[in-house]
Amino acid sequence: MPVIEVTNLHKRYGDTVAVDDVSFHVETGDIFGVLGPNGAGKTTTVECVAGLRVPDGGEVSVFGLDPRRDAARLRQLVGVQLQESQLPDRLRVAEALELYASFYRDPADPAQLIDELGLGPKRNTPYDKLSGGQKQRLSIALALVGNPRIAILDELTTGLDPQARRDTWSLIERVRDRGVTIVLVTHFMEEAERLCDRLAVIDKGRVVALDSPAGLVSAVAPEQRIRFRPSAPLDDRHLTDLPEVTAVTRSGPQVVVTGTGDLLYAVASLLARHRIVVADLRLEQATLDDAFVELTGHRLTD
Ligand code: ADP
Secondary structure (H helix, E strand, O other): OEEEEEEEEEEEEOOEEEEEEEEEEEEOOOEEEEEOOOOOOHHHHHHHHOOOOOOOEEEEEEOOEOOOOOHHHHHOOEEEEOOOOOOOOOOEHHHHHHHHHOOOOOOOOHHHHHHHOOOHHHOOOEHHHOOHHHHHHHHHHHHHOOOOOEEEEEOOOOOOOHHHHHHHHHHHHHHHHOOOEEEEEEOOHHHHHHHOOEEEEEEOOEEEEEEOHHHHHHHHOOOEEEEEEEOOOOOHHHHHOOOOEEEEEEEOOEEEEEEOOOHHHHHHHHHHHOOOOEEEEEEEEOOHHHHHHHHHOOOOOO
């Protein structure tokens, strides 16, 4: 069942069209990704979902409610972590969480959240003495302190080091396992690939694709490539006769086989029949990055 429905959303700032006819829906319990380069309109889109911006056109429905008209009810159901959350400099970590918890009818336990986000040693540290990564983790904790049924997380792991980023991903998976629906704004492919059940790829204010990460990749780039060094000479024709194979090329001693479907199984069976052993076997498949280039004509991080 969709918990969020966005239909033909439009939003401009003066002459800048930030969101140009965006539609998607988010299913209960999913991690839904909004992926795209800087300036694509991701934040504006989720701000409209969160009721923080008024759309110029289109419809947004969250639990069947209107984010602007039903703002008070939705505040209890939707937790929002936005970029650069600003808190008073002198407010301490535990104080901030206790303050935010007091806004909700059924909040999470601030002390437990502090531990889960690895902020235990910083519980009495004022906001302006936190590192960028610690501020980031505090803003995630603030989004979760109301025990929301939907959490909207914008650029969740920007500014975190690789270990902190992986820890945050594990935390998000645990939150999802508790049944929270998550909307994740990101420009990190790896994050989208690892976490998201479905993704809206947004470029220049428009949705250019809507699918699972694997679905996006196979839709735009179904081909796979296998590279290996055979232990004995192998006639290319044996390979090109396989229905799965579309091309065979050589690169020095290396054979490069391109194809679709169950390519690895077909090639491995053929090699076994010819009693050929292989060295340096590698299977290459397109990534979400490749899919993005195919869809938009440019790289995500350009
Ligand atoms: P993203 O989150 O994908 O980086 P944004 O939604 O922040 O994209 O921005 C989309 C476009 O709208 C950009 O061109 C940005 O410069 C512009 N924009 C965003 N917020 C404002 C604002 N408050 N005033 C004017 N222009 C804005």
